Every structure is written in structure tokens, then in C-alpha cells.
Amino acid sequence: MPATTPSLTALTFDLDDTLWANRPIMERAETEHYAWLDGEIGHATDFPLEEYTRRRMALGLKHPLRRGDFTWLRREAMRIMLRDAGHGEKEAHHWSHAAVERFLALRHELQPFPEASELLDSLARHYRLGAITNGNVDLTRLALDHHFEFSIAAGEWLAPKPDARPFLAAMARLGSRPSTTLHVGDSWKEDALPAVRLGMQAAWIDVKGRGAPEPVPAGVHVISHVRELPELLRHLNASR
Missing domain, CATH: 1.20.120.1600 (Four Helix Bundle (Hemerythrin (Met), subunit A))
Known part of the structure; x- marks a missing residue:
């Protein structure tokens, strides 16, 4: 019998332009x-x-x-x-x-997307959540902080994405493997590609609506807004 694909147990999130409009x-x-x-x-x-x-x-x-x-x-x-x-x-x-x-x-005077808090609250009931950011937002200064187990400031680690180290550290903290972890972010080069190269799934948010800059590799799923993530997860879980 063919091996079954393991179920997702953990999600990692980029922050800027993923959970709020940063510009x-x-x-x-x-x-x-x-x-x-x-x-x-x-x-x-x-x-x-x-x-x-x-x-x-x-x-x-x-x-x-x-x-x-x-x-x-x-x-x-x-x-x-x-x-x-x-x-x-x-x-x-x-x-x-x-x-x-x-x-x-x-x-830090920012407003997350209106659906962000409820969405994360729902996801946290089914998955372990962590954040990986190249920015200098201190998640503990935001109301969204309680949804996440931790936030990795990759730049301050001197290992900004697409460096593999923050992804590997996040999975170690979440007790997950690449095959059971999905990363969510808006950057093709800093979120989608490094995640899928490690064997993770990736939800790439096409913020500008221009489509992927190159052929979409297996494991990368294109959405236009983080609000579409629950539907993507339902689809992925059903396919497993």
C-alpha cells in the first residue's frame, strides 16, 4: 500500500503583509x-x-x-x-x-486585518502556531501575541529568511517535521521557496495579484489573502 501523507500539525506565519498591510x-x-x-x-x-x-x-x-x-x-x-x-x-x-x-x-500602532484574530483563534485549536519575521515587530506588543507560541525575529538572529535556520528552529520549537508543517507568507523568495525547499508546505499570499514569478513548485499553494487559509487547510486535510 502507498504511504499516506502525514497530517499537518503546525503552522508558521510571516507577519508584515501577511497579517496586516505593512506599507x-x-x-x-x-x-x-x-x-x-x-x-x-x-x-x-x-x-x-x-x-x-x-x-x-x-x-x-x-x-x-x-x-x-x-x-x-x-x-x-x-x-x-x-x-x-x-x-x-x-x-x-x-x-x-x-x-x-x-x-x-x-x-507598532498597526491594525491587523479584521479577520486575523478570529482566524488565528480558530487555527490554534487545531494546530500549533509560530511566527517567523524578517521585520522588527515585537509580537509581544500586539494583541495577536497570545495566538502564537513564539515569534522568531530572523534578522536579529543574523539569519533572515530565506535562510533555513529560522524555519528549522521554528519546527524544533513546535515539535513538528517539514512534512507536518505549513508556512504562510507573502514573499515568494523569503517565504514560499525556502519553506518548500525544506519539505514544508507553503501558502503563498499573492498580495499584488500578479501571480507567481515562476512555475509554482509542488507544495506551494497560492492564495490572495490570509482569510483564504482555512479553506486551503480543509482542502489539504481532505486530500490526506
């Missing part, structure tokens, strides 16, 4: 925290926001191992920039930390 959150946090700092020390005339963005990108290229540690990149680029603006080391340290804390506060 408007980031745009607001970026402009408002920088305007706040300019109101405190008046630096933006000489160092506009575009220069801060350029310096962050350059710093990521200079320190490739830290390229996914966005909080560090923000803080360090700000510190160096303020020092170049004539602030002493102690003052630059103070204001870079204060600005990034302001950014993080604004970054």
Missing part, C-alpha cells in the same frame, strides 16, 4: 519619527530623510551579516549621521536611541 504603517512611522527628531534637534535641513535612508542601505552593504537587523541598522546609521552633523558621541547615542524608540512605537 502605510512603515510610511507613517518613517516620516513621523524623523519629523519628531527634527523638532527636537533640527537636523533635517542638513540631513533629510532621504540621506538617512541612503545611509541605512550603505550600512547594510558594509555589514552584510547585519543586513536583516533593521533596528540595529536604523540606530547605528542614525548615530553616525548625528555624529557627522556635529553632535558629540554621547548626544548622538542618546538621540539615535530616542529616535528609534519613537519609530518602533509608531511601527
Whole structure:
């Protein structure tokens, strides 16, 4: 008799653009925290926001191992920039930390998709749930936190997706195997492909509605919104 496919026992979730729309959150946090700092020390005339963005990108290229540690990149680029603006080391340290804390506060003022909490509550009754993010959201600062057993900040681990390590660590914590785990995320390169290469199932959310950029490999299931996940799981369970 042919071997049966094991049932799914665990789900891992990306966060940004999977459980909420991230772009408007980031745009607001970026402009408002920088305007706040300019109101405190008046630096933006000489160092506009575009220069801060350029310096962050350059710093990521200079320190490739830290390229996914966005909080560090923000803080360090700000510190160096303020020092170049004539602030002493102690003052630059103070204001870079204060600005990034302001950014993080604004970054966490987000609204998950309306159905997200109920959906996760339902899923948690049947599966063990974990989160893997390349972003700098601290899930413990959000109301959705109680649905998840843990959240892995892959960039802060210096192993941002598509690195296999955060996926493997998540499965170890969930007590699952690749064949019994499905990963949910909006990035083709950082969510769908690395998951399926490990032997996991993947629910790829086609946020832009443009279809997959290449032929869809076996194990990758295309949906347009996280609200479609329960139906996908019902289909997968029925096929097992």
C-alpha cells in the first residue's frame, strides 16, 4: 500500500503583509519619527530623510551579516549621521536611541486585518502556531501575541529568511517535521521557496495579484489573502 501523507500539525506565519498591510504603517512611522527628531534637534535641513535612508542601505552593504537587523541598522546609521552633523558621541547615542524608540512605537500602532484574530483563534485549536519575521515587530506588543507560541525575529538572529535556520528552529520549537508543517507568507523568495525547499508546505499570499514569478513548485499553494487559509487547510486535510 502507498504511504499516506502525514497530517499537518503546525503552522508558521510571516507577519508584515501577511497579517496586516505593512506599507502605510512603515510610511507613517518613517516620516513621523524623523519629523519628531527634527523638532527636537533640527537636523533635517542638513540631513533629510532621504540621506538617512541612503545611509541605512550603505550600512547594510558594509555589514552584510547585519543586513536583516533593521533596528540595529536604523540606530547605528542614525548615530553616525548625528555624529557627522556635529553632535558629540554621547548626544548622538542618546538621540539615535530616542529616535528609534519613537519609530518602533509608531511601527507598532498597526491594525491587523479584521479577520486575523478570529482566524488565528480558530487555527490554534487545531494546530500549533509560530511566527517567523524578517521585520522588527515585537509580537509581544500586539494583541495577536497570545495566538502564537513564539515569534522568531530572523534578522536579529543574523539569519533572515530565506535562510533555513529560522524555519528549522521554528519546527524544533513546535515539535513538528517539514512534512507536518505549513508556512504562510507573502514573499515568494523569503517565504514560499525556502519553506518548500525544506519539505514544508507553503501558502503563498499573492498580495499584488500578479501571480507567481515562476512555475509554482509542488507544495506551494497560492492564495490572495490570509482569510483564504482555512479553506486551503480543509482542502489539504481532505486530500490526506
